[in-house]
Amino acid sequence: AQSVTQPDIHITVSEGASLELRCNYSYGATPYLFWYVQSPGQGLQLLLKYFSGDTLVQGIKGFEAEFKRSQSSFNLRKPSVHWSDAAEYFCAVDIYTDKLIFGTGTRLQVFP
């Protein structure tokens, strides 16, 4: 079945540590790919997106993501996490239907 998978429901890291959140999709063609973040009490904020071209995408707040076609993955990374990064992160795809299909989200907890 076509889907977006975020295998990690909850991740805990120490402030200053590196972070990688995983996202895999299962669609025939390469969809548009997105990462959104929802901080407590806030709406969904677009972190970054990939449509085509350079497979390493830079986003806001120091985040980046790498598209790997061979692995059908679009993992989100940050070299050094800040306490304010504690939030829920959602991977999403658009398979050219103008609607987003989301993963189940990964909740990030940051310890000082």
Add this chain to the structure above:
Amino acid sequence: EAGVTQFPSHSVIEKGQTVTLRCDPISGHDNLYWYRRVMGKEIKFLLHFVKESKQDESGMPNNRFLAERTGGTYSTLKVQPAELEDSGVYFCASSQLGQQETQYFGPGTRLLVL
């Protein structure tokens, strides 16, 4: 520039009652979307307006849900009568024509049906 706004932020109602959620998109955005996140599940698409027309309503769960966008500006989503399983967070998003793949989301309305 104001972002997508939604009202109310929270709503608690009893089963069988009616609730109306409102979304104001970013000014100039002709595309408007409704999504819903039921507790513990993924965010799911409900429907998509282009201006005042429903482009895609394939995600609407049943006929208790009615979405409108009169005049192509703000949109309402009415649930009548509400059931327990309707509880969740309802998100609205908007995007520009020709850039519909980049959607901007509102803060959501948290609905609890008791």
